[in-house]
Amino acid sequence: MKITKVEPILCDGGWWPWVFAKVETDEGLVGYGECGDNRAMNLGVAGCIRDFAEILVGQDPRPVEKLYADMYRLARQSTGGVAQKAIAGIDVALWDIKGKALGVPVYELFGGPHRDKIRVYWSHCGTYRARYPEILGTPPIETMDDITKLGKEVVRRGYTALKTNIVVPGKPAYVIGTLDGNIDKTIIDAVVKLIGTFREAVGDSVDICIDLNFNFKTEGFIKLARAVEPFNLMWVELDTYDPDALLQLKQSTTTSICSAESIYLCRGYRPFLERHALDVAMVDVPWNGLTESRRIAALADMYEIQIAPHNYYSHLSTFISSQLCASVQNVKIMETDVDSAPWRDDIISELPQIENGYMILPKKPGIGAELNEKEIAKHPWPNPSRPAPPNIFSGR
Ligand SMILES: [Mg+2]
Incomplete structure (x- = not known):
């Protein structure tokens, strides 16, 4: 089997694009x-996918880790960021081909499944x-x-956990972000x-998280993590590139800390993990x-x-991430968006089967x-x- 084509596919996702990597073969397997890269460098990711095509076309798609190493070697003076996103998209497409060629789900190739269902949480709840009620058609x-x-809808629809951001109801509602990282009362x-309000609505048995993203410095993250201690959150989530700052936060509060969604590669995770700077590693x-x-999951497990x-x-x-959850032991829970552009269901052959959370x-x-x-x-x-x-980055 030989790779015949590698190309990006971009689709309007409502407020940012969904970016896909497609790999075709001479045996008809695709x-x-x-x-995707949020609102930022999607054309850059698409361009990188085209760049990697140069070394992939003509190769057997099945030695996936070897091809991953080839791509990494080609891009090693641009590690992380846009290049890594393109590598990742292609890597998953190659695993998809290998699984199809052997007639098995990808997790079978990794010694799974570890579980037959994966707990999920309703993310970006509210x-x-x-931000986008007209696109979603939601109340x-x-x-x-x-x-x-x-909150009551979350419970009614069977979810056992939700994650929100700093949503402020109003006409219109808005979501607090900062440009300067400052916290105030x-x-x-x-x-x-x-x-x-969420806690009151969902009761004590539903887990709640809040994601503060990159919006504050350590001072602000500490104040907010302490402020929500009475609500027994599953986690406060935030992003920082400084593992010592994250450790300072973790040691300053009883609230569990989740972070690292913007970190790449084992090399990137290592300083966070070896300091035990977080309770949950977002991957x-x-x-x-x-x-x-x-590999990142295996490294996290060691710590x-x-x-x-x-x-x-x-x-x-969601299908791709479920393959990871089925392939490693140390999974806490998986993110999923319930609210999305209405055509999200149309662009795929199967829908994730979500039952009772x-x-x-x-x-x-x-x-x-x-x-x-x-x-x-x-x-x-x-x-x-x-x-x-x-x-969304224009402050409050
Ligand atoms: Mg996050």
Whole structure:
């Protein structure tokens, strides 16, 4: 079997694109991976996928880790970032082909499955409804009563955990972010009110997380993690590139700390793990690939730390991340977005089967689902007919 074509596919995801890597072979097998870059460098990721095609076309797709090493070698003066996302997307597409060629799910190739279902949480709970209600067609978030209703919807739909951001109800609602990293009482009060309202709505048996992203410095993260201690969160999540700053935070609060979604490769995770600077290591499979994500999970396991896949993309990524969850032992829970662009269901052959807050492990060969390229063609990116969404980095 030989690789005949490697190309990116971009699809309008509502407010940012979903970016896919497609690998074709001379035997008709096609593999898909996903590797979107939020609102940022998606054309760069697509360009890198084309760059890697040069060394892949003509090769047998099945020695996946060898091809991963070839791609890494080609890009080793640009490690991480856009190049790594392209490598990861292609890596997953290659595993997809290998699984299909052998007629087994990818986790079978890794000695799995470790589990037949994966606990998931409702991510960006309220966040996307606050930012993009017209695209989603969801109820507005105008008052704290709407947060209560949303919390009860989470429970009614069977989820046992949710994650939100600093959502402030209103007309329109908004999500607090900062440009300067400063914390103040207004922000602390908003977080306490939001989390308190969710806790009241969902009860004590549903887990709650809040993601603060890169919005604060260590001082602000510490103040917020301490402020939510009474609510017994599953975790406070944040992003930082300084493992010592993260350790300082972890040692300053009783709240569990999740981080590292923006970290690449075992080399990137090592300083965080060897300091035990986090309680849960977020791992982005579309950015690390299955090859490297499994290594990161194994490294985390050595330090007695659970992983949680970072998964805020299309359904394909949910299938991809489920393959990791089935392939390693130390999984805490998997992210999943319930609210999304309405056509997310149309662009894929299968939908994730989620029952009572768990995703049932896919059984089909490869990743477990195929992209529907005809439907994707109806939603091109860039999409000139869609006005630019509000700038989510513009502070409050
Ligand atoms: Mg996050």
